[in-house]
Amino acid sequence: MVKRLIKQEDSKLNRQFEDFAGFHGFKPVLCRPYRGQTKGKVERTVQYVRKDFMVGIRYSSLDDLNGQAISWCNKVNGKVHATTGKIPFAQLKKERLSPVKREYILDRINLRRVQKDCLISFAGNQYSVPAEYVGKDVAVVGELFTLVLPYTNTICMNVFLKELSNAYPDDYVPLVVDNAAWHSSGALEIPENIHLYLLLPYTPELNPIEMLWDEIREMGFRNEVFASLEKVVDRLCVRFLISNAARVASITHRTWFLDSLR
Numbered sequence: 001m002v003k004r005l006i007k008q009e010d011s012k013l014n015r016q017f018e019d020f021a022g023f024h025g026f027k028p029v030l031c032r033p034y035r036g037q038t039k040g041k042v043e044r045t046v047q048y049v050r051k052d053f054m055v056g057i058r059y060s061s062l063d064d065l066n067g068q069a070i071s072w073c074n075k076v077n078g079k080v081h082a083t084t085g086k087i088p089f090a091q092l093k094k095e096r097l098s099p100v101k102r103e104y105i106l107d108r109i110n111l112r113r114v115q116k117d118c119l120i121s122f123a124g125n126q127y128s129v130p131a132e133y134v135g136k137d138v139a140v141v142g143e144l145f146t147l148v149l150p151y152t153n154t155i156c157m158n159v160f161l162k163e164l165s166n167a168y169p170d171d172y173v174p175l176v177v178d179n180a181a182w183h184s185s186g187a188l189e190i191p192e193n194i195h196l197y198l199l200l201p202y203t204p205e206l207n208p209i210e211m212l213w214d215e216i217r218e219m220g221f222r223n224e225v226f227a228s229l230e231k232v233v234d235r236l237c238v239r240f241l242i243s244n245a246a247r248v249a250s251i252t253h254r255t256w257f258l259d260s261l262r
Helices: 015-024 036-054 062-076 088-095 154-167 208-220 229-242 245-252 255-261
Strands: 111-113 119-122 125-128 137-139 173-177 194-198
Touching: 015 111, 015 137, 036 062, 111 119, 154 173, 154 194, 208 245
Parallel strands: 173 194
Antiparallel strands: 111 137, 119 125
């Protein structure tokens, strides 16, 4: 919360939380300031956990604590509630909650203010958005999907395509690839929501992935000896792929490819 006034419509929500609520399709309802009893159900739950679960427990790690907490939740939610006279697990099924299909990516870098011409700027390009968002901040979600596989062959390529399709079942995924044998093999299994765009032969300058190698070497593999291949993979995943998704998007961005899809 940035600014809380008596009326909800006069209050100002945190921009990131407001975007999170819009992404998942729910509307925050604000409690009155300095009145904890207006959100009593939440406050009472904290007290209940402290007294009924936390007192006297022992745990060796965070995973152990989480495991005990899940077991405790399953136990108490399977009993008849003293106030409602109903079993919480049974009531949960009746709510028919929608499953979360996509993860909300928390990335402050990707917040953009929509200009008067209904455009936002991202990675050196401009994109149009509906007019009702003019003057508001929107999140540009650029997600990074990667797999570390043992070989570069058709079998591993099929694994990658299948996992990519499963990760974005409701999206159309255009994929730029070079002319490697495993990209055009007759045994290649391409899901319906993925389309491969083969580059011209001998044109590495057009391949976005080629631009990553120098960046990877400079950021995590310069003048260093690793004890094992596993250490190399860990460095690649943790330092570059996981923590630098926005940087990868910036390096691999190609205007000509986006223009060709319009």
